[in-house]
Amino acid sequence: MSQHHPARAPDRDTTSHVTRGGALRTAALAAGGALATVTALGAADRLSAAPSAAKDVRILNLLLLVEYVEVAFYEAALERGILSGELEEFARTVVAHEREHLAFLQKALGDKADPEPDYDLEAVTKTPGAFARAAAKLEDVAVGAYNGQATNVTPGAFLAAARIVSVEARHAAWIRSIRDGDPAPDAVDVPYDQKRVMRELRTVGLAS
Amino acid sequence: MSPDRLDPVGLDVDGALAEAHDGLTRAGFIVAAAGGAVAGVAAARPDAARAAIPASDQDVLNYALVLEYLQAAFYTEAERAKALTGQTAGAARTVGAVERAHVKAFRDLLGRKAVGRPHFDFQGVTESNRAFLKTAVAFEDLAVAAYKGQARRVRSRAVLTSALGIHTVEARHAAWMRYLNGNTPAADAFDLPRTRGEINEIVASTKFITGRPRSTSDREPRYTG
Numbered sequence: 001m002s003q004h005h006p007a008r009a010p011d012r013d014t015t016s017h018v019t020r021g022g023a024l025r026t027a028a029l030a031a032g033g034a035l036a037t038v039t040a041l042g043a044a045d046r047l048s049a050a051p052s053a054a055k056d057v058r059i060l061n062l063l064l065l066v067e068y069v070e071v072a073f074y075e076a077a078l079e080r081g082i083l084s085g086e087l088e089e090f091a092r093t094v095v096a097h098e099r100e101h102l103a104f105l106q107k108a109l110g111d112k113a114d115p116e117p118d119y120d121l122e123a124v125t126k127t128p129g130a131f132a133r134a135a136a137k138l139e140d141v142a143v144g145a146y147n148g149q150a151t152n153v154t155p156g157a158f159l160a161a162a163r164i165v166s167v168e169a170r171h172a173a174w175i176r177s178i179r180d181g182d183p184a185p186d187a188v189d190v191p192y193d194q195k196r197v198m199r200e201l202r203t204v205g206l207a208s
Numbered sequence: 209m210s211p212d213r214l215d216p217v218g219l220d221v222d223g224a225l226a227e228a229h230d231g232l233t234r235a236g237f238i239v240a241a242a243g244g245a246v247a248g249v250a251a252a253r254p255d256a257a258r259a260a261i262p263a264s265d266q267d268v269l270n271y272a273l274v275l276e277y278l279q280a281a282f283y284t285e286a287e288r289a290k291a292l293t294g295q296t297a298g299a300a301r302t303v304g305a306v307e308r309a310h311v312k313a314f315r316d317l318l319g320r321k322a323v324g325r326p327h328f329d330f331q332g333v334t335e336s337n338r339a340f341l342k343t344a345v346a347f348e349d350l351a352v353a354a355y356k357g358q359a360r361r362v363r364s365r366a367v368l369t370s371a372l373g374i375h376t377v378e379a380r381h382a383a384w385m386r387y388l389n390g391n392t393p394a395a396d397a398f399d400l401p402r403t404r405g406e407i408n409e410i411v412a413s414t415k416f417i418t419g420r421p422r423s424t425s426d427r428e429p430r431y432t433g
Binding site for chain 2: 093094096097100101143147150151155158159162163164165166167168169170171172173174176177178182183184186187188189190191
């Protein structure tokens with residue numbers, strides 16, 4: 001079984017992040033040409049060149065929204081009692097991770113954290129099949145959201161996001177494995193812009 | 209199974225990287241790495257892409273290239289040995305193709321600055337499902353930690369965006385191999401980075417890399433990884 005490190009709050013390296021803070025910020029400013037590429041890609045909606053604390057709040061709140069939906073979705077499915085076997089094991093493991101991600105983001109945002117949204121989880125938790133489909137979609141959205149937003153935040157927030165996003169990717173591959181899908185369909189995961197994140201969240205439990 | 213449980217000896221990844229320094233000028237990375245949609249965008253703005261990649265990122269890219277060489281060669285050998293069966297054989301084929309695409313992406317980007325492919329000896333671990341999966345889990349978990357460990361050093365946002373997208377694909381592979389191996393695909397809420405020193409030590413401990421590359425393509429590779 002796993003020899004992974006025990007879960008730790010991802011702020012252990014805060015000191016080194018801060019000292020390296022200038023590098024990424026400078027890079028972001030210097031990346032002029034790349035911005036056009038990335039923007040055209042949809043990786044970074046309405047990019048201004050430099051990350052900032054204010055921008056971190058906006059972006060971290062988008063990621064917070066993703067985590068809210070994930071936690072609510074898995075809790076609803078588990079409470080509804082529709083899951084068993086592999087799917088239940090998946091849901092129980094993953095919901096614990098998502099709660100940690102949520103708590104981390106809430107703490108990082110403090111009183112800037114958006115309130116919990118409303119959900120519409122009836123359809124996506126109706127059957128094991130509906131759950132599995134929605135879970136696969138939701139985890140892919142999480143990967144795309146973090147990948148799409150992480151380069152726009154300050155270094156400390158970036159490193160925290162990097163520690164979360166690969167776990168979301170593991171969840172995505174896990175549920176795809178259970179469903180007999182291709183766990184890793186692309187050579188490079190596509191970043192999602194805010195619009196796409198919002199649109200897709202509404203198909204998997206975020207109230208419209 | 210953790211990467212550091214692999215049996216101990218020696219390759220020097222940094223040594224393999226030592227040959228590469230100078231300015232990075234090629235703009236192919238985004239094109240090659242991301243395929244379709246991204247390729248279109250980058251092709252439309254080659255100057256923008258080129259201007260975006262600072263020389264200092266070359267070192268990081270070459271480091272990633274060595275890890276991709278290692279993975280690609282491993283899966284390619286597994287596929288050619290034809291000893292794997294069932295879902296494991298299918299997974300090796302699929303993941304191998306992706307790792308080879310990553311190698312190509314980094315090589316295209318680095319051009320003549322790309323470090324050469326090391327020589328490998330996988331010591332039979334590609335010849336049974338059990339040994340293969342155990343090693344694959346270790347490699348993929350290692351790759352996730354390695355990319356994460358380097359991310360803060362990347363200066364170009366374009367490179368960083370692509371590297372992040374590759375990083376999560378490695379995490380998907382890790383979860384997939386863990387699933388096939390009967391391990392929990394996602395063991396913790398947070399994945400931790402590893403430093404280059406840690407990664408080098410772990411890779412060295414495997415003894416899978418038997419020779420340092422001399423230069424790019426100065427001889428035929430044993431496997432087209």
